[in-house]
Amino acid sequence: MRQNIENLTTELIRLPRRERLELVRFLLFLDNRSSDSDNDIESAWEKEITDRVRAVDDGTAIGIDYDRAMQKIEKRFIQ
Template identity: 70%
Template structure:
């Protein structure tokens, strides 16, 4: 049986502030984890591929690690 948003909201209002905050943290965590993680991973993957292609094509050159860290 599917619960209505109104029923859930009413039940949430009966919880203590601490319990509601725990639920909020959980909801924000699962929402951000599922969406942002995939977007970030694919953005980094594309960036890595672009950098490798640039080096392979001679459009970018690397520098020594010690020199870069100075």
């Protein structure tokens, strides 16, 4: 299972930013059978995702260097 997750992660990293954000949104809201508490969490994530997409679109998002980001990802998922 761990290998499948790593393979999937590798593929997801290659997607364009907009497609990754859409996929995250889809996964977060996949299960609509949630409680009110979960709905609050989902609302917070919806706002966060919307804010992040808006920041990317507006050019105000603060990113990190690609190589540094990849180092962080590799450190987290390859160990």
